[in-house]
Every structure is written in structure tokens, then in C-alpha cells.
Amino acid sequence: MTQLCLLGLSGSPRQASNSTAVLRALQDALAPRAALRIFPLHGIPLYNEDDDAEDAPDSVRTLRSAVETSDGVVMISPEYNHGMSGVLKNGIDWVSRPYGRSALRRKPVLTMTVSPAFTGGVRAQQQMNETLASIPAHLVRRPQIVIGGVHEKVRDGRLVDEAALRFALEGVDDLLQEIGAARVVRTAA
Secondary structure, three states: OEEEEEEEEOOHHHHHHHHHHHHHHHHHOOOOOOEEEOOOOOOOOOHHHHHOOOOOOOOHHHHHHHHHHHOOEEEEEEEEEEEHHHHHHHHHHOOOOOOOOOOOOOOEEEEEEOOOOOOOOHHOOOHHHHHHHHHOOOOOOOOEEEEEEEEHHHOOEOOOOOOOOHHHHHHHHHHHHHHHHHHHHHHOO
């Protein structure tokens, strides 16, 4: 069996992003079971339907291709003003278009949120899940992965809190199981 390829999307373009720090820790912990490629969203232009045609911007075509060729996606967002980040929402908007041809359609997706607050971004996660369900992406159904007090759990650009990392990895394990189940269904068909 070939190694599974996951795509990680961080809702924060900051250099010291806590969302990206979680993805980096997952990337380290998953090797060699799965490869996790972190795709930066900071070069994606604001969604404009006028630009969404066969000649969409190169960065958008690269993002869509990365989603299409991945076995599954891990999305992590900070919570800004009780919602997901605009950076992540913009990326989702580009990948979900054109209507009916979304690269995320039926793609297994695991969502996580981080926040300095003890709530860990639960409102942002609800917004992410509602948006992804409308595409329709294949959301991994499990207890929400929210990492509260994240600023105290990251060092040197990686999540180092063992309990938080273990909980996030349990979610990734569920994602990997969903991907495996989807492969079995496709093979049987």
C-alpha cells in the first residue's frame, strides 16, 4: 500500500502561527505512516468569481490540485471574532468552486481549532464544519478537536503539549480510517 498523502491547511498566515505549529507537530508525529504537506494560504488572492475560470490564478490552481491529489485534508483555524479566519474561508471558497466541481467534494476532511482562550475556538470550528458540509466535503465525525490556551502549548514553532498532540493525533487516526474505508468502497465499485 502506498503512503497516504494528507494536506494541511492553516487558517493563519503568521510566521509564528499556532495553527501551523499544530500542523508541524502532526507532520513530525505522522511520519512514516502518512505524509502531511502543509500548504500556505497567504498567496491566495481574495475570491472573485470574475477570476474563477479556466485561467484562474496560478496559486489557486496549485491549491486545487493539492486538494484533489491528497487523500484527505486537515484544516486548522484560529478563532477570530467568534468565527474561522478569513484566510481559511477564502481558501475554502476558491477550492469549493466552480459550483458542483469542488475539489473538496466528498474529500475526507478533519477540522481543528486553536485559541489562547480556554474554549479553543469552538465557535470557529462550528462555522468551518457548517461551511464544509455545504460543499459537501466528507467531514470526519468525532469529538471536536479544540486546543485552548494554545499559546502556552507551543514552543519553537511546534505544538509540544503531549495531551493536546495525542488528542489531535486521535483525530488524524480517525481521518486515516475514513480514507481507508473510502478506498475499500472505491475498489469494490
